[in-house]
Amino acid sequence: MKLTVTLILALLSLPCMANTDHIPQIEEIFALEQKGNLKKALLLIEKLQSNSTPVAKSTIDLIKAPILRKQGQYEAAIELLLPLQHIAELSKEEHYQIQKELGINYRRQVKTTQAQQHYMAALKLAYELKDKNKQAQSHSNLGTLYDTLNDLDQSMFQQLKAQKLLIGSKDNELIATNFYNLANLSHRLDDLAQSEYFYKKALEFDIKTKNQINIADTSLQLAKLVYKRGDYEQALPLLKNAYSRLADLNAYEGMATAKHTLMQLYLKLENKHMALSSADSGLRAALKSGSALSQIYSYFNLIELHLPLKNSQLIDLYLSRSKELIEGIDNRLLNKKLHGYTAVYAELIGDYKLATEQLKLENKLAESLFEEHLNQAVEKNKKQLTAIEQQQRIDDEVQKNKLTTAQMNNQRLEKQIWLLSAGIVLLFTTLALVLYYFKHRKALFKAKLYQYNLLEKDKMLADISHELRTPLSVLKLHIEALELDIQENRDLAYSKINGKIAQLNNLISDVYQLSQAENKTLALNLQRLNAANVFAEYEQDMRHYVRSHHLTFFSDIIIAKDIEITVDKQKLDQILNNIFTNACLYTDSPGHVRLKVRTNKQELFIQVDDTSPGVGKAHIGKLFDRLYRVEESRSRASGGSGLGLSICQSFVELMSGSISALPGKSGGLCIRILLPLSNK
DSSP states (O other): OOOOOOOOOHTOOOTTSSOGGGGHHHHHHHHHHHTTTTHHHHHHHHHHTSSSOOOOHHHHHHHHHHHHHHOHHHHHHHHGGGGGGOOTTOOOHHHHHHHHHHHHHHTTTTTTHHHHHHHHHHHHHHHTTTTTTHHHHHHHHHHHHHTTOOOOOHHHHHHHHHHHTTTTTOOOOHOOOOOOOHHHHHHEEEEOHHHHHHHHHHHHHHHTTOHHHHHHHHHHHHHHHHHOOOOHHHHHHHHHHHHHHHTTTTOOOHHHHHHHHHHHHHHTTOOOHHHHHHHHHHHHHHHTTTTTHHHHHHHHHHHHHHTTTTTTHHHHHHHHHHHHHHHOOOHHHHHHHHHHHHHHHHHHOOHHHHHHHHHHHHHHHHHHHHHHHHHHHHHHHHHHHHHHHHHHHHHHHHHHHOTTTTTHHHHHHHHHHHHHHHHHHHHHHHHHHHHHHHHHHHHHHHHHHHHHHHHHHHHHHHHHHHHHHHHHHHHHHHHHHHHTTOOSSSHHHHHHHHHHHHHHHHHHHHHHHHHHHHTTTTOOOEEEEHHHHHHHHHHHHHHHHHHTOOEEEEEOOOOOOOOEEEEEEHHHHHHHHHHHHHHHHTSOOEEEEEEEEESSSSEEEEEEESSOOOOHHHHHHHTSSOOOOOOOHHHHTOOSSHHHHHHHHHHHHHTOOOEEEEEEETTTEEEEEESSSSOO
16 A cells, blocks of 8 residues: 655655755655656765755755665665654654554565554654544554554554544645545455545546546556456556556656566466466566565565476575565565465475475464464454443443333343343354354364254244245135135135245245256256347336336347357246335335446346445345345235345356445446356
C-alpha cells in the first residue's frame, strides 16, 4: 500500500533553513519527485549540499530520505533518519516526519516491530500537533502495517478512522492513499466490486495531485484486479501500460509486481515462454528495488516455473538466495513456502530424507499459522463478550433503579440475566471445544467431519419432512371435509387438493434432482449451440414473462454471431427460469429486471439483476443453501420449496461453471453465472 509524502509545506517553514534563497531549489526538487524524476532530484540535492550558503543538514536529510525510499534504498534512508531523532532543536512537525518515514522504511523491509514503534510515535506527535491530516495519515500507516501482519479487522478499523478524519480535507494525495488502502483491504476480503470502486476513486485523486508514481501504482492495482476477474484480454494491455509507466519512473518494486502478475497471466494463456521471460524481468527489477520481500517472491516465481522443467541447478540457486533473504525476516508464511519448495526440490534430486524433513517443517508452520488464526478469532470473541458483559452491567443498574417496586419486571430481568449468562457460558464452552477440536490429529478431524456430514443429512431429512408435513396436513383436512360432506364448494376443494399435490410433486422432483447431483448420478445432455440464437430465444421468452408481472425488462446482450457454447440446454432453461421467476416474484412494481450476457474466449457471463427490495448481507451467503428462505411466508405463498437456487448451483457446477449472488446496483439482488464455452 502506498503512503503520502507531503513534506514541502512543513520544510519551507522550518527554522533550520539557513537561507530562504534555497526555497525555489527545494520546490523544484519536490516537483521532480512528484513527476517521478528521482535521479535528477538527487542531483539537485547534492548541489544544495555543496552550495556556498548550505541548507542545514537535517533539512537536506529530510528531503532526501523519501526519495531514497521511493528508489527502494530503505537502509540508506534509515541511516539518514536515525540520527535526526536525537536533535532536540527540531520542531514537532520535523520529528513527526522523521518517525513516519522510519516506520515506512522498516515496514517495507518487513521489520514490523520497529515499524510499529515508529508509527505509534508519529501518531502521538500528530495528536499533540492537533493536525487532522497528520492524524489521518498516521492511522492509515498503522492500517497498512496491520494488513502486513494479516490482522484485517484492525487494519480496516484504522483505515476507516483515517477516512473519518479526512472529511473536509483538501489533501488530495492523502485522500487517494486512504482510498487505495481501502481498495487493497477489499481485495484481500474478495469483495472485487468494492475494491474496483475504491481503486477508481484513488486514481481520480491521484490524477488531481499529478503524482506520476502514485498514478502508475494505482493503474497497476486496477490492472491486477481486472486479471483476477478473469478478463485476461483486457488485463494484458493494462498491465503492460502500468509496467511502462513504472519503468519510466524507475519504480523497480512496482515493476517487479507488474511482471509477477504478467507471469501469472501468461501461464493462464498457456504461453510458458513469455511467463518465464516475465519472471526473469521481475527478478531483475526486484534486485534493483532493494526490497527483500519483492526479491523473495520473484525467486519463488522462478522456482515454480523451473520445477516442471526439472532444472535442478537453477532451482538450487533460487532456493539458496531465497533462504538468505528470509533469514532476516520474521514471516512464517514465507518460511512455510520455502520449506514446501525445498521439499519438492529434494524429491526431484532424490534426497527423500531432506524432502521428509522439509515437509514436516512445512506442516508444522501450517499448523502454527492455523492455530494463530484460530486464537485471533477466539480473542476477538472474548472482546465482544466483554463488551456485552459491560453493557449488561450498565443495563442492570438502570433497570434496578427503575423497577424497584415491580416484582414481575424484576423476575423478567433476572430471567434475561440468566439467559445471557447461560449464553456466555455456552459460547465460552463452544469456543473451548472448537480449540480442543482443532488441536487433535487429522484422523480425528476426519472422523468428526464425517459425523458432521451425517448430522447434516439428518437435518436435511428433518427439513424435508417439515416441508412435506404442511401440504399433507392441508390435503388431509380437505379430504376429511369432502368425506364428511361439510365442504360447500367441492370444486374449490378439489382445486386446492390439486394445488397441494402439484406442490408436493415439485418438492419431490427438486429433492430428487439435488440427490442425483450430490451422488454424481445426474447425467448431462451436452449440445453444441449458437450462443446468439440461444439468448435471442431467451430474450423473447423472458421479456414476455417479466412484462406479465407488470415489470420492465431490460436486455443487455452482446455476443458475436459465431460464438458457440456447449451446454445442457434443458438444465440451462431450468436455471434461467428459476432465477427469472425469483426476480419477478420478489421485485416490487414498478420495477425492472435486467438480463446481461457477455462472452470472452473461454467463458460465458450471465447476469440477472432486479430492483428493490433486495436481500440483506446476512442472507446473501445462504441463498444457495438447501431449504433456505429469506422470508418464510412469502416463499410458501408463492409455492417455493427453498431448493430452486440449490438446484441452480448444482446444475451450474455440473457444467463446470460457477454461480454467485451479491447486492444489485439498483437496490435488488444480482445473480452472476460463469460457464465455460467448451465443456469437456
